[in-house]
Amino acid sequence: MALMQMARGLGVAKTALLVDQVLGTYRACRPEAIESYGQIEGVSIEGCADECGAATAYGLSPLTTIDRLSNYLDTMAGAPGARSVRRSLPLVADGLASPLEAQTYALAFCSRHTGSLGLPKPLVNHRVEVPIEARGCFGSAYIRPDFWWPEQRVALEVLGVRWHDGAQGITQTSMREKGYYAMGASCITITEREIRMLSSFEAAMAVLAKLLGVKLRPPTKAFEKMRGQLRTEVLDVRPAR
Structure with missing residues (x-):
């Protein structure tokens, strides 16, 4: 009921980003709620960008399923x-x-009727067993790629600042890429900046499409309009011209 009330007056994409938090393992939380989230075992907090912004809590259990x-x-x-x-x-x-x-999923893997690219849907944070020869790179017997296509053995990793910035994050990202290679899989990465820049985002998605054995359809005028509307709502940016 609370979700339905919060969705009133929001656009479709904004509502989707809200729903993704209910279905996922993270939540946006107001500054006054940070202390409460911080008391939950296994949860980490990414601080507010400013005094009025919302922090993000990671490591929570999903509240429901689709x-x-x-x-x-x-x-x-x-x-x-x-x-x-x-x-x-x-x-x-x-x-x-x-x-x-959530932003990447909406922009890349949903129906073109929504303005998304319509690429094949991946498994999301799916547990993948790591062969012995690759475990040194991952430091684990299993991994959970952000997005994974098991038939093509392709992974897409979204590089947020929290987990991939700094010397340690860069090293871990580099080792993971080698790990995918060692287990006979392909992995491409995409950063927040690339997601926000239309040309960079679609160039990266064209590489992903090639690895998946599909082709991106050329955009029509109608699709460009829907894509612009979707990106505006998902990323809070003006449509590209």
Whole structure:
């Protein structure tokens, strides 16, 4: 009910980003709630960008799933906000672990009718067993790629500042790329800056499409308009001209 109330008046993409937090392992939290989140075992907090901004808590358990949410919306059809949440479901995924993952998913892996690129849907933060020869690179017997296509053995890792910045983050990212190679898989990475720049984002997605064995469809005028609207709402940026 709270989600439905919060969705009232929001656009489809903004609602989707809100729903992704309910389905995923992170939450935006106001400054006054940081202390409460910080007391939960295993949760880490990324601080506010400013005094009025929202911090992000990581490592939380999902509150529901798409299927359970969809069933609930069926029972609440006609209630205020139910239609808004329902319209956002084509842009959401279970198990996303960061705001950047949610933005990438909406922009790349959803229907072209929404303005997304329509690339094949990946597994999200799916557990992948690591062969012995690659464990030295990953430091673990299993990994959870941000996005994973098991048939093509392709991973996409979204490089947020929190986990990949600084000397340690750069080293870990480099070792993970070698690990994917050692296990006979391909991995490409994308940064927040690349996601926000249309030309860089679509260049990276063209490389991903090639690895997946698909082709990006050339944009029509109608698609360019929808893409611009989606990016504006997802990234808070003006449409590219």
